[in-house]
Amino acid sequence: MLSTAATLDATASTGGFMLVLSVVVPVSGVLLAFILGDRYVRLIACAIVLLGLAISAAILVALLHSNGPIVYLLGDWPPPLGIALRADGLAAVMLATTAVVICAVAAFAAADFSATGTGRRASSTFWILLLAIWGALNTIFLAGDLFTLYVALELLTFAAVPLVSLDGHTETLRAAIRYLLFALLGSVLYLLGATLLYGLHGTLDIVLLSHRVGAQPAVLVAAALMTTGLLAKTALFPLHLWLPPAHAGAPTAASAILSGLVVKGSFFIIVRLWFNVMPGVPGFAATQLLAGLGGAAIVLGSVVALRQERLKLLIAYSTLAQIGYLFLMFPLAFGPSGQLESSGALGGGLLQAISHATAKAAMFMAAGCIYATLGQDRIPGLRGVGRILPIGVLAFAFSGLALMGLPPGGAFLAKELLLQAAAENGQWWWALVLQAGGVFTAAYVVLVLAHAVGTSDGATTPHSATSRIRELAALALALCSLLLGLAPWDAFLPIPQASAADKLGLDAVWKMLLLLVGGAVVAILLGRWDLPLTHPWRCKALRAVVGPIRRAGLSSSALLENCDDLLREWPVSCICLVSLAAAFGVLMRVAY
Amino acid sequence: MSGVNVFGLYAAAAVGLGLYGMITSPQPLRKIIAFNLLGSGVFLLFGVVGRRGAAAGIGNDPVPQALVITGVVVAFSATALAVALLLRLSEKASSTTLSSGPAGRAGSDPPGH
Numbered sequence: 001m002l003s004t005a006a007t008l009d010a011t012a013s014t015g016g017f018m019l020v021l022s023v024v025v026p027v028s029g030v031l032l033a034f035i036l037g038d039r040y041v042r043l044i045a046c047a048i049v050l051l052g053l054a055i056s057a058a059i060l061v062a063l064l065h066s067n068g069p070i071v072y073l074l075g076d077w078p079p080p081l082g083i084a085l086r087a088d089g090l091a092a093v094m095l096a097t098t099a100v101v102i103c104a105v106a107a108f109a110a111a112d113f114s115a116t117g118t119g120r121r122a123s124s125t126f127w128i129l130l131l132a133i134w135g136a137l138n139t140i141f142l143a144g145d146l147f148t149l150y151v152a153l154e155l156l157t158f159a160a161v162p163l164v165s166l167d168g169h170t171e172t173l174r175a176a177i178r179y180l181l182f183a184l185l186g187s188v189l190y191l192l193g194a195t196l197l198y199g200l201h202g203t204l205d206i207v208l209l210s211h212r213v214g215a216q217p218a219v220l221v222a223a224a225l226m227t228t229g230l231l232a233k234t235a236l237f238p239l240h241l242w243l244p245p246a247h248a249g250a251p252t253a254a255s256a257i258l259s260g261l262v263v264k265g266s267f268f269i270i271v272r273l274w275f276n277v278m279p280g281v282p283g284f285a286a287t288q289l290l291a292g293l294g295g296a297a298i299v300l301g302s303v304v305a306l307r308q309e310r311l312k313l314l315i316a317y318s319t320l321a322q323i324g325y326l327f328l329m330f331p332l333a334f335g336p337s338g339q340l341e342s343s344g345a346l347g348g349g350l351l352q353a354i355s356h357a358t359a360k361a362a363m364f365m366a367a368g369c370i371y372a373t374l375g376q377d378r379i380p381g382l383r384g385v386g387r388i389l390p391i392g393v394l395a396f397a398f399s400g401l402a403l404m405g406l407p408p409g410g411a412f413l414a415k416e417l418l419l420q421a422a423a424e425n426g427q428w429w430w431a432l433v434l435q436a437g438g439v440f441t442a443a444y445v446v447l448v449l450a451h452a453v454g455t456s457d458g459a460t461t462p463h464s465a466t467s468r469i470r471e472l473a474a475l476a477l478a479l480c481s482l483l484l485g486l487a488p489w490d491a492f493l494p495i496p497q498a499s500a501a502d503k504l505g506l507d508a509v510w511k512m513l514l515l516l517v518g519g520a521v522v523a524i525l526l527g528r529w530d531l532p533l534t535h536p537w538r539c540k541a542l543r544a545v546v547g548p549i550r551r552a553g554l555s556s557s558a559l560l561e562n563c564d565d566l567l568r569e570w571p572v573s574c575i576c577l578v579s580l581a582a583a584f585g586v587l588m589r590v591a592y
Numbered sequence: 593m594s595g596v597n598v599f600g601l602y603a604a605a606a607v608g609l610g611l612y613g614m615i616t617s618p619q620p621l622r623k624i625i626a627f628n629l630l631g632s633g634v635f636l637l638f639g640v641v642g643r644r645g646a647a648a649g650i651g652n653d654p655v656p657q658a659l660v661i662t663g664v665v666v667a668f669s670a671t672a673l674a675v676a677l678l679l680r681l682s683e684k685a686s687s688t689t690l691s692s693g694p695a696g697r698a699g700s701d702p703p704g705h
Binding site for chain 1: 678684
């Protein structure tokens with residue numbers, strides 16, 4: 001039920017009002033919270049969250065019964081003059097994912113923010129911003145034209161930036177300003193591209209544009225500018241200067257939203273741009289560059305994650321690596337001809353995004369429980385936390401396994417689809433990157449879990465008790481991510497039916513064991529922290545072999561960390577941004 | 593050279609200058625101003641596009657004007673948000689540079705605020 005270029009929709013379909021509702025309901029929640037004041041804000045937010053969940057479920061059901069996307073024309077004006085809201089399969093599943101993640105985060109946050117003193121102000125601000133982010137994301141998923149997408153993208157940024165600096169510390173304020181300024185640079189580039197497209201074709205409507213665009217030089221320039229701008233907002237390597245401090249510094253519930261959902265907003269617009277607005281125009285070389293950056297992000301993000309001292313920073317760098325993973329679908333979907341060849345890869349990429357949204361939010365929430373219990377989150381200080389916080393650590397383990405691709409998780413199904421596409425159109429090198437990405441993910445998950453379940457020297461005493469609801473919210477979302485592969489995706493995404501079920505078996509268990517062992521080896525060789533598992537090994541011969549390799553591994557990972565520090569300097573990042581735009585332009589031109 | 597071309601060149605110059613300012617100036621306030629210049633360049637380009645009548649073939653296309661007004665509002669709110677954050681930062685810290693700086697200076701901030 002993927003919206004193809006052939007569906008030109010001039011009239012609204014039945015059920016279109018639900019699309020309006022899914023945008024209006026969160027926004028009205030924001031306004032109500034301002035009117036009624038701090039006291040009722042949590043009540044309003046919880047009511048809106050439940051209502052929004054029902055609306056997105058209703059949209060899923062309505063889409064099942066309609067043939068073609070659900071469309072709503074604002075004021076009954078047809079495009080190009082009017083504005084259309086469209087929900088195709090991609091939009092509907094993203095709406096549902098957002099609703100589920102926000103529901104879990106709201107359950108977590110309801111128990112998290114204390115309603116006393118300065119906490120009260122931060123709490124009411126959090127709820128308002130949560131609803132604002134939801135409204136902006138829903139607009140992004142449903143918007144039918146590039147300018148509405150721009151406005152929604154900006155709304156998303158404006159709601160996400162204050163979330164970073166909710167606690168008002170100097171460092172988080174700095175992180176927020178850096179995030180805002182870099183995001184603004186990105187959105188201006190996007191707007192510049194949109195201007196060029198309007199100048200050429202006289203419309204910004206996605207369906208109309210898809211009929212009109214060809215490979216004119218100005219279209220390619222616009223595509224390069226818009227893609228680069230959106231990459232800056234998605235924080236793909238090397239444009240990630242704002243992500244680690246912003247995602248690690250924010251309060252836990254905010255981190256879960258920022259890492260799980262906010263980066264997916266701009267990623268979704270890139271998907272719209274490459275698959276719906278100008279399918280096949282960017283060409284093969286540009287897709288290779290995009291996935292190449294993704295591959296670099298996987299290596300750099302994972303290795304630097306292994307060197308982090310704090311758990312939240314480790315997860316933030318893991319987000320960086322997982323964002324890279326999302327971009328591997330582009331060359332696999334388009335294939336060497338530059339035309340859309342494998343729609344299974346598109347489905348796989350989207351599924352990867354959905355699975356990351358749920359698993360990463362769960363992981364941040366589990367880390368938040370650990371932080372609250374111990375009063376700190378240094379990785380060497382995690383020993384023994386498995387004893388006092390079993391559910392929290394279990395939630396972390398489940399979300400980590402979901403990220404790694406344990407069947408029947410969403411990431412597992414996504415990886416199978418992408419590998420299948422790689423085999424079909426002969427791009428074996430991306431299959432290698434996909435497998436390596438799994439091993440790297442396993443490495444940092446193993447690193448954390450080995451510390452958490454390891455025995456401590458003294459008795460670990462809890463700093464403060466954490467609410468059971470918070471642990472259960474994290475666990476529920478992690479389980480949700482682990483069971484994603486069983487959902488009937490074929491109704492919404494271009495995924496072959498029941499492809500998950502017949503891949504389950506002994507084979508999958510073997511693959512998972514291999515991943516875990518590979519991950520442990522990588523964690524031992526590149527990690528900054530000794531695995532507690534390695535201590536019992538007193539075998540001298542083994543140490544003599546492993547020792548020099550580990551020293552070489554450590555120095556190379558230190559080198560990558562320095563490289564990351566350099567790349568996160570403001571001028572270096574900006575120069576990367578400009579040269580990436582130029583590189584995309586040149587590569588797209590070369591294709592013709 | 594027609595008027596449309598002149599405005600187009602001005603737009604390109606404003607975009608270039610704004611981009612240069614965003615990249616090179618170390619102070620956040622200058623970056624915010626540079627962003628506004630960059631945005632103005634893009635809005636001017638929208639004006640040029642409207643004047644040319646786009647591909648629709650009509651002169652003085654009104655749609656870009658509507659888009660520019662929305663864009664100006666968005667850029668204004670972005671500026672307001674950035675300045676508000678910057679003011680808060682200057683209240684908290686002695687310097688408003690964005691690099692996190694050496695550990696000693698970061699540690700000297702009063703804890704618990």
